[in-house]
Amino acid sequence: MPVTQQRPPAIGLAWADAYAAARDLPTALPAETCAPEDAHGRTLAEPLLAAAPVPAFDAAAMDGYAVAGPGPWQVAGLILAGTPDPALLAAGTAAEIATGAPVPANTEAVLPYEDCHVDGATVHGARGPRTHIRRAGDDVEPGALIVPAGRTLTATRVAAAVQAGVEQVRVHRRPSVTLLVTGDEVVLAGRPGPGQVRDSFTGIVAAVTTRAGGALEHSRHVGDNPAELRKALDRADTDVIVVSGSSSAGAADHLHALLDERGAEWHVRGVASRPGHPQALASLPGGRWVVSLPGNPYAGMVSTLTLLEPLLGTLAGRPPATLPAVPVTGSAKLMPGGVRIAPQRNGVLLPPGGSAGLAAVADADSLAVLSDNWTEGDPAPQLIMP
Ligand SMILES: Nc1nc2c(c(=O)[nH]1)N[C@H]1C(S)=C(S)[C@@H](COP(=O)(O)OP(=O)(O)OC[C@H]3O[C@@H](n4cnc5c(N)ncnc54)[C@H](O)[C@@H]3O)O[C@H]1N2
Numbered sequence: 001m002p003v004t005q006q007r008p009p010a011i012g013l014a015w016a017d018a019y020a021a022a023r024d025l026p027t028a029l030p031a032e033t034c035a036p037e038d039a040h041g042r043t044l045a046e047p048l049l050a051a052a053p054v055p056a057f058d059a060a061a062m063d064g065y066a067v068a069g070p071g072p073w074q075v076a077g078l079i080l081a082g083t084p085d086p087a088l089l090a091a092g093t094a095a096e097i098a099t100g101a102p103v104p105a106n107t108e109a110v111l112p113y114e115d116c117h118v119d120g121a122t123v124h125g126a127r128g129p130r131t132h133i134r135r136a137g138d139d140v141e142p143g144a145l146i147v148p149a150g151r152t153l154t155a156t157r158v159a160a161a162v163q164a165g166v167e168q169v170r171v172h173r174r175p176s177v178t179l180l181v182t183g184d185e186v187v188l189a190g191r192p193g194p195g196q197v198r199d200s201f202t203g204i205v206a207a208v209t210t211r212a213g214g215a216l217e218h219s220r221h222v223g224d225n226p227a228e229l230r231k232a233l234d235r236a237d238t239d240v241i242v243v244s245g246s247s248s249a250g251a252a253d254h255l256h257a258l259l260d261e262r263g264a265e266w267h268v269r270g271v272a273s274r275p276g277h278p279q280a281l282a283s284l285p286g287g288r289w290v291v292s293l294p295g296n297p298y299a300g301m302v303s304t305l306t307l308l309e310p311l312l313g314t315l316a317g318r319p320p321a322t323l324p325a326v327p328v329t330g331s332a333k334l335m336p337g338g339v340r341i342a343p344q345r346n347g348v349l350l351p352p353g354g355s356a357g358l359a360a361v362a363d364a365d366s367l368a369v370l371s372d373n374w375t376e377g378d379p380a381p382q383l384i385m386p
């Protein structure tokens with residue numbers, strides 16, 4: 001039989017183009033309404049506007065005495081925080097008051113304890129230039145812009161929304177994710193037997209998904225059997241399907257054929273990157289995205305940062321991210337025509353591990369993306385490990 005002429009494997013798409021494709025091809029998922037407390041990590045589809053003034057009412061800014069009229073003042077009551085509607089003060093009287101308590105409507109100032117001298121029930125003291133009253137709306141008036149659209153809701157932004165009386169926000173839907181962990185040899189839990197390996201991907205994919213604003217809804221193990229993988233792909237009704245392993249050309253690697261069989265459109269099919277060469281991004285008719293992670297754990301992790309994170313960020317409505325770049329020194333085996341992705345700590349490259357191991361990156365600050373013309377001290381884009 002004639003020997004088939006083997007073509008050298010294509011070098012793959014430039015790494016920066018693969019990253020940009022994952023980030024720029026999708027469109028944000030539609031907006032929905034939810035309580036701010038449920039929107040943490042989601043991205044605003046509409047500006048966040050104050051619904052109520054902050055502070056909501058005129059309140060004491062210091063512990064002391066609320067006074068009306070000229071002093072000295074006769075102490076006529078005590079107002080603690082939470083008092084609903086304090087009575088007006090008669091001229092020449094004071095109410096002892098706690099920080100945050102509502103002041104009677106005709107309070108002229110709050111005198112802090114340290115500015116007063118109390119003699120029995122009489123308060124002596126002089127008003128300073130400040131009233132020590134926080135007026136309703138001093139911080140924010142109703143309708144004021146708190147956070148513009150396109151920002152992701154952090155805990156601080158959620159707290160600011162709640163403080164300003166916001167009960168509902170418009171945020172993009174969270175992209176849902178299914179992870180299919182392929183490989184007969186892979187075990188999800190327990191000690192691996194002979195020839196088996198413990199799964200490295202579930203935790204990493206879950207962390208990257210959450211960080212990018214998505215939700216990992218299902219995680220399933222799938223054996224190296226095309227019928228099983230076909231069924232798992234067809235059952236996955238999430239926005240994104242992540243498949244670990246089965247990315248290459250081996251006898252048990254069925255993913256590419258199955259995706260072709262389903263009419264997938266390939267956006268990235270191999271990247272000029274070490275590691276991470278076989279990673280891919282496709283979309284299925286109907287709109288589901290498929291991210292293919294090479295089975296070697298470091299290669300797969302790099303691919304979650306190259307393809308999955310930017311894809312999910314855009315689906316979640318986040319503005320296009322630009323990776324931070326920092327100068328890096330040290331040495332690395334560069335990849336002609338592509339990038340080498342290497343761990344660094346404090347700006348110095350760490351000894352590289354293989355694409356199958358994670359120990360070499362476990363103590364790194366980040367992963368430096370080194371182009372083939374990188375020289376010591378040049379800035380390199382950084383991928384932040386989950
Ligand atoms: N003839 C060729 N062989 C390979 C090529 C190639 O271009 N031509 N590329 C190599 C590169 S680069 C990579 S990366 C791997 C990609 O392999 P697959 O994505 O098909 O994955 P598998 O073959 O199933 O597994 C590879 C390796 O990774 C281990 N693995 C798989 N899943 C997990 C998991 N969830 N947790 C931990 N480890 C996992 C698996 O046991 C294998 O050791 O292909 C090369 N081969």
Ligand code: MOO
Pocket residue numbers: 274275276277278279294296299355356
């Ligand atoms: O992507 Mo493979 O990464 O070089 O191990």
